[in-house]
Amino acid sequence: MDSGELRQRRPATTTSSKVDEGHPAGPIKHGGSKQGILMVLFGLYFFTCSLLIFSTQLLGLPLYLWNKAYYYRWMAWTKEHFALVLIFMTELWSPTIMRVYGDKSVEGQLKQTSDGRLETTFSPRMVMIANHQIYTDWIYLWWMAYANKVHGYIYIMLKRSLQFIPVIGQGMTLYGFVFMDRKWANDEKRMRRRLEQxxxxxxxxxxxxxxxxxxxxxxxxxxxxxxxxxSAKWASKSGEQDLKHCLLPRSKGLLFTLRQLDKSVDHVYDCTMAYEGVPPGEYGQDVFTLRSTYFEGRPPKSVSLHWRRFPMSSIPLHPLPTDDIGPDAEAKAEKRFYNWLMDRWREKDALMDRYMTHGSFNANDDGDVERFLADHPPQSEDGYQFDFPAQDMKVVETAVKPAAPYEFVQILLPALAVSFVVQRLVYGWRLVVAWLTLIQMLRDLEQTAEALRLAVGVGVY
Structure with missing residues (x-):
């Protein structure tokens, strides 16, 4: 990092004090003492559950040597447990309204149960892409996997530094998450191996x-x-116009991933995430901090997710037969995919602009699509027709919560099972020791009797 970058870094206190003047979630709801209690309870809950789940993961490690299919199912089971930890954590410490939208490509795949929960029927195998607003984004996307009953089979690409967090990092490694150095020479080998698995x-x-x-x-x-x-520097370097509400995406890793999964995945699902109340010019991570979200009683009032689905067959991944053979063909293919991704991100930025203006992804103004397309003509040739969500489009409004409170017991089952087995083993060992002691006593008694018989010259029987 050069000195210019250092001078540009904004002090955290500047943003915090500015945001606190009128926090979108209102005034602090919990005083200092209650915040302290919530912090302690949060820490005990999260780290106790994490240790229990990590212990369960370790119990399943021998399965890898015996049967890999059973090993992966075991790890998926423990991943389901961690999803439940996150869901209960959100429900208890940072309850928020979830609004889930979708365009025509996911019509019929978003449903609301009679008790108000979200259920989805998205593809069981897919690549999911999203704009990255706050560190908690992945929690809500994992909750979406829970609504689709695949929360044991979610895989996340993360920074490699997270792998070295004690217990948590090792647990995520056993989950099969992919850790990136942001050095393609290292990342490519790691990604290829994981995607092959x-x-x-x-x-x-x-x-x-x-x-x-x-x-x-x-x-x-x-x-x-x-x-x-x-993002602004990358825009200047690449000649692209920077976005307003999103960061410019990078295409290399995504293109590599889609090519590797091309034969086993049918769809890419795109999610646009927005948090209610982030002021213009500010950033969600500075408004909804860990402290405000979980301890001050000021989580986001609502989180909105807008979903689109793209068939893999519609995405330009490979060189065309008309391309020249050689490096130029690959360069053309990469450019086509880059244009496709940039089109999707410009549309995403327009959706975010709609949300920032109206507080919703639903359309309000006539002619918005025409104006957007006039300002941002598509660069790719996939034929996709972008449209804003209609005002009358059904929106599922719900909350992050489990299907039933007793689901939490699943997290404790392995520990209870191990405890029961250990108790039975201890009881069995004590029983064996008691029998061995009794046998030894009988032998000692027999030897004593034999010694007395020899001493007095008569039998004791």
Whole structure:
């Protein structure tokens, strides 16, 4: 990092004090003492559950040597447990309204149950891309996987530094998450190996591939002051116009991923995420901090998710037969995919602009599509017709919550099972020791009797 970048970094206190003057979630709801109690309870809850789940993961490690299918199912089971930890954590410490939208491509795939929960019927195997607003984005996307009953089969691409967090990092490694150095020479080998595994994992006794939701944030980082500057520099370097509400995406890793999964995945799902109340010119990470979200009682009033689905067959991934053979053909293919991704991100930026203006993804103004397309003519040739959501489009309004409170017991089951087994083993060992002691006593008694018989010259029987 050069000195110019250092001078551009905004002090955290500047943003915090500015935001606190009128926080979108209102005044602080919990005083200092209650915040302290909430912090302690939060820490005990999260780290106790994490240790229990990590212990369960370790118990399943020997399965890898015996049967990999059972090993992957075991790890998926523990991943389901961690999803429940996040869901209960959100429900208890940071309850918020979730609004889930979708365009025509996901029509019929978003449903609301009689008790108000969200249920989805998205593809069981897909690549999921999203803009990156705040560090909590992945929690809400994991909750979406829970609504689709594939929360044990989500895979996330993360910064490599997270792998070294004690317990948490090792647990995520066992989950099969992909950790990136942001150095392509290192990342390519790691990604190729992991994606090859995901192309081959099957359930025990079956030949079909396991479900898989592979989550990527093409922007590479969350929206922040430094991220905004980085996007502006990339725009200047690449000749692109910078975006207003999103960061410019990078295409290399996503293109590599889609090519590797081309034969086993049918769709890419795109999610546009927005948090209610982030003031213009500010950033969600500075408004909804860990403290305000979980301890001050000021989580986002609502989080909105807008979904689109793209068939893999519609995405330009490979060189065309008409391209020249050689490096130029690959360069043309990469450019076509880059244009496709940029079109999607410009549309995403327009959706975000709609949200920032009206507080909703639903359309309000006539002619918006025409104006957008006039200002941002498509660069790709995939034929996709962008449209804003209609005002009468059904929106699922719900909350992050489990299907039933007793689901939490699943997290404790492995520990209870191990405790029961250990108790039985201890009881059995004590029983064996008691029998061995009794046998030894009888032998000692027999030897004593034999000694007395020899001493007095008469039998004791």
């Amino acid at each position: 995901l192309n081959a994992q099957v359930a025990p006794g079956k030949t079909t591939l396991n479900p898989m939701w592979f989550l990527m944030f093409p922007e590479g980082t969350n929206l922040s002051f430094n991220g905004r500057n980085g």
